[in-house]
Amino acid sequence: MTKDLEEKLAELCKEKGMRLTGPRRTILRVLSASPDHPDAEELHRRVMAVEPGINIATVYRTMNTLAEHGLIERHSFADGRARYEAGGSEHHDHFVNVETDEVVEFRCDEIEILQQKIAREHGFEIVGHRLEIYVRPLSGKAGI
Amino acid sequence: MTKDLEEKLAELCKEKGMRLTGPRRTILRVLSASPDHPDAEELHRRVMAVEPGINIATVYRTMNTLAEHGLIERHSFADGRARYEAGGSEHHDHFVNVETDEVVEFRCDEIEILQQKIAREHGFEIVGHRLEIYVRPLSGKAGI
DNA sequence: ATAATTGCAAACATTTTGCGAACGC
DNA sequence: GCGTTCGCAAAATGTTTGCAATTAT
Numbered sequence: 001m002t003k004d005l006e007e008k009l010a011e012l013c014k015e016k017g018m019r020l021t022g023p024r025r026t027i028l029r030v031l032s033a034s035p036d037h038p039d040a041e042e043l044h045r046r047v048m049a050v051e052p053g054i055n056i057a058t059v060y061r062t063m064n065t066l067a068e069h070g071l072i073e074r075h076s077f078a079d080g081r082a083r084y085e086a087g088g089s090e091h092h093d094h095f096v097n098v099e100t101d102e103v104v105e106f107r108c109d110e111i112e113i114l115q116q117k118i119a120r121e122h123g124f125e126i127v128g129h130r131l132e133i134y135v136r137p138l139s140g141k142a143g144i
Numbered sequence: 145m146t147k148d149l150e151e152k153l154a155e156l157c158k159e160k161g162m163r164l165t166g167p168r169r170t171i172l173r174v175l176s177a178s179p180d181h182p183d184a185e186e187l188h189r190r191v192m193a194v195e196p197g198i199n200i201a202t203v204y205r206t207m208n209t210l211a212e213h214g215l216i217e218r219h220s221f222a223d224g225r226a227r228y229e230a231g232g233s234e235h236h237d238h239f240v241n242v243e244t245d246e247v248v249e250f251r252c253d254e255i256e257i258l259q260q261k262i263a264r265e266h267g268f269e270i271v272g273h274r275l276e277i278y279v280r281p282l283s284g285k286a287g288i
Numbered sequence: 289a290t291a292a293t294t295g296c297a298a299a300c301a302t303t304t305t306g307c308g309a310a311c312g313c
Numbered sequence: 314g315c316g317t318t319c320g321c322a323a324a325a326t327g328t329t330t331g332c333a334a335t336t337a338t
């Protein structure tokens with residue numbers, strides 16, 4: 001599944017006319033192997049572990065290019081910096097466990113439908129959306 | 145009846161032990177008169193129009209303090225910078241018009257209820273949430 | 289060949305911080 | 314008077330960009 005994703009992204013790059021350079025290939029590989037939502041610095045760290053010498057500016061530029069072509073998603077959570085996620089997976093939203101900072105994906109079609117409805121009622125067409133639900137485990141002891 | 149929002153905020157400040165300095169008063173005034181969600185720079189611009197000489201660092205510090213004490217809300221939309229909103233109003237979510245950067249508030253109880261439901265299904269208790277729907281005007285002229 | 293992409297450093301944008309002076313309580 | 318807050322300038326982040334060299338097609 002993971003291996004496929006890298007190839008799929010590589011193919012999409014070619015389709016879009018993007019050149020498959022060494023650094024870009026490495027970035028695609030790292031991205032494909034990242035099930036989470038790393039920011040540029042973390043991504044760069046992982047890329048450097050695979051192939052040192054790649055500049056963080058290249059990471060930024062590549063992420064921007066990939067996002068422009070719709071190959072990845074660029075989130076910006078509350079912390080301010082941009083976080084990236086390899087596209088290809090289905091749309092989903094996020095639970096953020098405030099006690100562990102863990103992110104859990106979920107999907108709720110009914111909510112999506114309601115969004116469409118209320119947007120239309122306001123005279124809008126949806127371009128995209130972001131839903132984060134900050135949570136803590138149900139039964140567990142209260143945090144701090 | 146409606147005690148001025150500015151007065152309400154001022155009182156809350158005192159309650160929380162925050163000093164009501166000149167600059168802070170001005171910032172509360174501007175904030176109270178801002179129905180939108182200005183960022184620090186815009187807020188500073190408005191503050192300067194009322195009383196020149198207030199530094200933008202003071203705006204940042206004041207917004208942080210107010211947010212820590214729960215008197216205002218600090219949003220961070222996709223554009224990266226922080227935007228502030230005088231609290232006190234009911235909970236709501238946001239449409240962000242991607243063509244104008246304008247923010248429109250909305251509220252949808254059905255969505256809130258679905259959130260509760262799906263969170264519970266995942267074994268979570270909701271602490272808070274954030275929903276932004278990025279939109280463009282429906283019918284008329286296409287953007288770009 | 290030639291246009292896209294890279295590394296590097298410098299520029300940029302936003303937000304925070306150290307400090308001594310000024311101020312509210 | 315004492316602790317908070319201020320203005321200022323400098324630092325800290327996070328991200329983008331100009332340019333000459335390199336590389337994929």
